[in-house]
Amino acid sequence: MRKMTSWKLKGSAALLSASLLAGSFILTGTPAEASSSTSTNAGQVSSIQKSSLTSPITVQEFSKLLNAVAKGNGLEFKGLDGTGTIKRKDAAAAIYEWIELPESTSEYTDLSEAESEIAGALLKAGIMNGYSSTVFAPNQPVTISDAHVLIDRIEAYLTPFDITEATIAEMQTAMEQGKVTSVTLVQLYLARIHRYDDQLHAILTVNDKAVEAARKLDEERRATGPRGPLHGIPIIVKDNYDTADMPTTAGCVCLKDSIPDNDSEQVARLKAAGAIIIAKANLDEFAFNITTSSSLGGQTLNPYNLGHYPGGSSGGTGAAIAANFAAAGLGTDTGGSIRIPSSLNSLVGIRPTIGLSSRDGIIPLALTQDVGGPMARTVADAAAVLEATAGYDAKDLVTTQSVGRVPDSYLSYLDKEGLQGARIGVVTQLLSGTKAEQNEVNDITLQAVKDMEKLGATAVHIEIPNYEAIMKFPSLSGWEFKFQLNDYLESLGEDAPYHSLEEIIASGEYLESHKSSMEARQARETLDDNEYRKIVLDRTKLTQESLLKVMAEHNLDALVYPASAEPAGKLGEGQNSGVNNRLSPFSGFPAITVPAGFTDGGLPVGVEFLGKAFDEGTLIKLAYSYEQGTLHRKSPALTP
Structure with a gap:
């Protein structure tokens, strides 16, 4: 003694x-x-x-x-x-x-x-x-x-531990020092969900086994030490990721009791890293739109102003992480569904290169464009989640492209001096607009560029070749959704509540406002179509070549532009993100959104860096340097 x-x-x-x-x-x-x-x-x-x-x-x-x-x-x-x-x-x-x-x-x-x-x-x-x-x-x-x-x-x-705005590294330090446990973290986050989610409607399902999982991870830490940066860390995932211990619904009443046999690959990797899936978040039903409304979860609200949308389709994850319901989250992005809600909730969001992270076990919208990726309050936290989830998966063959192209650690790119000597291309075509909201976003973006220059970067105002032709291409969700959703439902086996989009439409168990979109998708008879093939081939080729050309001509490390053309829209008036979200999914190249400030009305604005294929490390370095040099992120006053 x-x-x-x-x-x-x-x-x-x-x-x-x-x-x-x-x-x-x-x-x-x-x-x-x-x-x-x-x-x-x-x-x-x-x-x-x-x-x-x-x-x-x-x-x-x-x-x-x-x-x-x-x-x-x-x-x-x-x-x-x-x-x-x-x-x-x-x-x-x-x-x-x-x-x-x-x-x-x-x-x-x-x-x-x-x-x-x-x-x-x-x-x-x-x-x-x-x-x-x-x-x-x-x-x-x-x-x-x-x-x-x-x-x-x-x-x-x-200094007393405060769960609000705590980073993953801070949580690990506190657990290592014996000041908190993973059980404590889970309980603190569950208390916040219980206290605030009645306002936000961000959460669909809370994991009733989260405390038990945390207790086992605490025992493991005491016996053998932590597995890595995510050991014992609570994470929220969008409810289109399969989870074998909770329903996976895509926000639709039609799937409210659907529990897959297996976790999606990214969820499985998070669990293998020691993370705890504490809850599943609301989304725009089947990830169709960018306002985050569903028949199962209702309308998610923006924690910075309850009269505004949170963005989407990963708006439930965005609102939840912004309100400090978990350390970080997972969203999906077909057109802009990670980056738009990240921008509108003062978060960091990473849309990875198509092929970096597996889509296995994610309810698809359009696999030609679909990716899953992290949403977090800091670049470091987003990098930690990306590191745990990236890499080859035999169940998603597009990830063969990642072999040999995943660094040992994305955390090694967290360099405060990362903008020193960098060359950034400012996309002038994405700074147009006449509305007051657009002008305010543009002003914040241009100030961000000035801040990047103060931090050592050289900014070059550029125009993307073939810009108008690129932006005329449509998203492929209208083509692919029916066929890929039917494949997903088939993968559920006998437990599938419905076996096709046609059956779901006939049931009436979905958001009424989505009816016309679902019927239009159901009307597609085949993907063996010349128009479809032309979009797939020509859109990708033209976008990639145009982006690489301008980056080569100006020796650029990344492009930068507003993540969304406008801040969070008022409820009932719709959400306008412009075409800013298209370059990344049309090319397959990675992009990262980082907080850049707030409008005069207190709504968050984010800027987006876009880089070359599998160059997430460079984007993390640039975004981290900008983040640390400006520190724009602040938590919502409504959820103290």
């Missing part, structure tokens, strides 16, 4: 436990504690001069720093006895006893067993490193610079 010392905390143990429920600080594992960062509390000790940061700090000076932290956090610190400089092992012991860190072990070879326990606890808490993985240097004096870093890390450790 630990020997208690004179460093006591004010209040009960329960109060202390509550005060320590999280905070987040990613420990980089630097050899020593020296750093240029300076604690705000350090300024309260006038005897410490910044001009001598490499000088050893005395016991009394270090004691004053700890006392300042204690007072700032409502804690009590008796102080340290002794004179002269303080050694690393003594500083570690003082911190360990003062905030009663949970016991741990270390592999330092220059410590006694008791000292190793202390050093291991500080290492796990993210407060104090060794000089290497095996050397702690217990008798090395603590410098003033070291002390500043230690104080900053103690402050971070003592």
Whole structure:
């Protein structure tokens, strides 16, 4: 049992436990504690001069720093006895006893067993490193610079964990430090869904086994450590992804009781990475439109203004992640259904290259254009989800194109300096418009371009060759939906509630406003049609060649333009996204949407980067640099 010392905390143990429920600080594992960062509390000790940061700090000076932290956090610190400089092992012991860190072990070879326990606890808490993985240097004096870093890390450790806007990395740090568990995260998110979804109508099904799954993942973490960045992390998926433990409905009453035998490939990969599917989100029924209304879930509302649409068709995922119902989500994108709701909900959305991620087990709209991808509050979180879900799948042969083209880690592209030296093409044809809403979006986009230039990029205003011809091509959902939906229903086997689109139409169990669209799709008799083949071949070829030509001529890393021509539309007035969403699905090239600010009315606006095939890493790098240089994302006031 630990020997208690004179460093006591004010209040009960329960109060202390509550005060320590999280905070987040990613420990980089630097050899020593020296750093240029300076604690705000350090300024309260006038005897410490910044001009001598490499000088050893005395016991009394270090004691004053700890006392300042204690007072700032409502804690009590008796102080340290002794004179002269303080050694690393003594500083570690003082911190360990003062905030009663949970016991741990270390592999330092220059410590006694008791000292190793202390050093291991500080290492796990993210407060104090060794000089290497095996050397702690217990008798090395603590410098003033070291002390500043230690104080900053103690402050971070003592900061209460707040689930709102927490990143995946912050959740992992908090779980590693023992401040929260996966069970806690699930319960906090379920509480938010219960509290706020009556306003938003974003969720169709809550996973009643989520807490049980989290408990098993917590046990696994304690026994063998985390599987990776998504271990124990709650995720929401659009309800057109198959889940073997929850209904998969596409938002339609006709499929309300349909539970597939197997998870979709992307869901299976998330689970294999340790993620928890906490809920399934509403969508525009069968992913037809961009307003997110369904016969099963009703009309999803925008959390930034309940009188406006959330975009679509992945608007349920968009509203849910914006309102902090989970760490991140999955959407699908045939024409713009990841990027439009991401833009309208101040989120990051990635539409991957066609062929990067499997569509197996996703209810199709048009497989020539369909992709599934992440929606998240930060670029880093979206990259973590993409990393877990990308790659070859024998059940979706288009993913053969990804072989050898998936990097070891998309997280390695998270470079704050990523815009330095980059060349960005600003698509002038997508900045046209006369409406006030369009002009406001254009102004925000042009400001974003200026910000990219300040961050080191060169912006070139360009026009896409053959632009008008490209934009005259239609989406293929009107052609392919009937045949591919019928194939999906057949894959459900005997459990399928209906076996064809024709049967669904006859049942009347669908959104009445979709009737004409469904009947028009049902009228298609074959895909063995010259017009269809011409669209498939000519549209893709013309779009790809035109984009590659302009990027080559100007030596561009990416193109940029507004993700949606207008912000979230008012309920009853429709949603206009313009043609901005077409370049990515028509070419098959990847695109990423990132928050760029808000209109005067408080509605989010996003900008979209488009790159070459399988160049998601570059897009992540550019978007991350812009995100970190501007920090436009903010949570909705309606869901605090």
